[in-house]
Amino acid sequence: MDSKLTFSVPRWRLTRWLVGVGHDVPHDVRVALIGSLFGTLPIFAGGVLNTLLVSTLGMLRHPSAWFVGWLVLEVVICGARLVVLLTAHRAAAQGKPTPTDIYLVLALAWAFSVGYGVFISITSGDWGIATMACLSSAAMVGGICFRNFAAPRLAGVMIFLSLGPCCLAALFAGEPLILATLLQIPFYLFSMTTASYRLNSMLVSTMRAERENSYQARHDELTGVSNRAGLMAVMAHRVSSHGHHAVFYLDLDGFKQVNDSRGHPAGDRLLRLVAERLKALLKPDDVVARIGGDEFVVMTRSPDRKSSVHFGDSIIAAVSLPYDLGDGVPVAISGSVGIALIPEHGTATEEVLAAADAALYVAKSLGKGRCAVAVERVDAGARWALRSA
Numbered sequence: 001m002d003s004k005l006t007f008s009v010p011r012w013r014l015t016r017w018l019v020g021v022g023h024d025v026p027h028d029v030r031v032a033l034i035g036s037l038f039g040t041l042p043i044f045a046g047g048v049l050n051t052l053l054v055s056t057l058g059m060l061r062h063p064s065a066w067f068v069g070w071l072v073l074e075v076v077i078c079g080a081r082l083v084v085l086l087t088a089h090r091a092a093a094q095g096k097p098t099p100t101d102i103y104l105v106l107a108l109a110w111a112f113s114v115g116y117g118v119f120i121s122i123t124s125g126d127w128g129i130a131t132m133a134c135l136s137s138a139a140m141v142g143g144i145c146f147r148n149f150a151a152p153r154l155a156g157v158m159i160f161l162s163l164g165p166c167c168l169a170a171l172f173a174g175e176p177l178i179l180a181t182l183l184q185i186p187f188y189l190f191s192m193t194t195a196s197y198r199l200n201s202m203l204v205s206t207m208r209a210e211r212e213n214s215y216q217a218r219h220d221e222l223t224g225v226s227n228r229a230g231l232m233a234v235m236a237h238r239v240s241s242h243g244h245h246a247v248f249y250l251d252l253d254g255f256k257q258v259n260d261s262r263g264h265p266a267g268d269r270l271l272r273l274v275a276e277r278l279k280a281l282l283k284p285d286d287v288v289a290r291i292g293g294d295e296f297v298v299m300t301r302s303p304d305r306k307s308s309v310h311f312g313d314s315i316i317a318a319v320s321l322p323y324d325l326g327d328g329v330p331v332a333i334s335g336s337v338g339i340a341l342i343p344e345h346g347t348a349t350e351e352v353l354a355a356a357d358a359a360l361y362v363a364k365s366l367g368k369g370r371c372a373v374a375v376e377r378v379d380a381g382a383r384w385a386l387r388s389a
Contacts (some may be wrong), residue, residue, distance in 0.1 A: 005092035007035045008100045015104045019151040021204060029207045033150040033200075034100060038088060047143055048078045051110075054136045055117055058129050066120045073113045081106045104154065111158035114140055115165040122169035122178065137162050145192045149199035156193035163189065220290040222268055223275035231289035231297055235349040238299065238342070245342040246302035248312055249356035250278075252319065253368040254333035255294040266325045270333070277318045281311075297356070305341060305373060312337045312371035320369060336363040337371035345374050 009030060010016050021033060055074045059067040084106060088098040114137050121133035141159050148155040167185045170178040218230030226234065238245050252274065259267030271294065278288045278298060286300040298315065302308045319335040338360025340346065345355040355374040363372035 008098040010100045012101045015101045018154040036150040070117045077110050111161035114162040119165035119169045123172050149196040152196035152200045155196040225275045226289035228291045234287045246308040247340045247356045248298040249338040249360040250296040251336050252294040334369040339373045
């Protein structure tokens with residue numbers, strides 16, 4: 001399965017229950033677990049060929065309605081599963097909803113058809129075909145556990161449907177020795193289902209850890225906003241989308257004095273409060289990052305220069321309001337902002353950041369609480385000229 005594909009979470013009550021892994025599992029982890037159930041075509045083909053081969057041999061050996069029905073059932077279910085699997089992969093590749101509910105129901109139907117074949121093979125009295133059917137079912141159970149442990153309930157139900165009929169058939173087989181399956185099969189069902197749950201727990205724990213590591217790698221530990229790595233990843237995506245965006249490079253005026261006079265804990269609290277104020281200004285698709293000691297970068301969608309300057313002024317106004325650092329003495333700082341526009345000032349992340357940084361330098365030279373917009377220079381030998389907003 002392509003890990004980049006996203007498959008829909010099931011909507012039906014039964015299918016939701018089958019793939020349930022606990023209410024505390026994050027949504028993105030649930031989506032990843034659903035995706036793992038779709039597997040790859042070679043894995044699917046192996047199971048299909050095995051069941052079709054055994055059912056065909058059974059029909060050739062016993063051309064009765066029971067065995068013909070088994071083969072027909074296998075062909076119909078396996079054909080439907082193949083169509084749904086290909087449709088799901090195609091839809092996922094196009095970012096469309098996938099037929100996950102139908103796919104899961106067909107998985108149960110396939111497990112039922114395997115169990116049906118086991119039952120009629122044992123009760124036929126032909127121990128050759130019965131042995132082959134039971135061996136095939138047992139082998140498929142291993143595949144079910146390995147392939148579906150992302151949804152242990154689904155794996156357990158499929159194991160029960162495919163191997164459980166051995167117990168029922170033993171009551172009608174007329175062979176006392178077969179009655180031993182009444183003890184063996186329940187134990188096997190319990191052990192394989194337990195293994196599925198344990199493998200699922202390990203998988204979820206691993207995915208949680210990867211998710212947490214990925215989050216920490218892209219976010220600032222102090223403020224919780226994006227860090228430089230997270231910002232660069234978002235900017236690279238936004239720049240490649242060819243939309244109009246604005247990048248605001250903010251430097252806090254007066255932060256060093258607060259940090260030196262009130263101590264680092266007060267300075268840290270001030271940075272967290274600044275980050276909260278910046279986040280309050282943003283729309284859902286905007287991003288804010290802390291990329292240095294008291295330097296922040298905000299990226300927003302912006303249709304034109306005028307609206308960008310207006311937003312830059314909003315940043316300065318928000319940052320300049322007094323802060324309560326916990327000792328009852330309000331603290332006031334200000335901010336300077338350099339603005340770069342995409343694509344006007346560049347189509348590469350480093351290029352745009354450099355333009356915003358250069359604009360910030362001019363804004364600070366004009367005095368506190370100002371913003372400046374980068375503009376392209378026309379004279380040779382230099383890339384950027386800057387003018388006050």
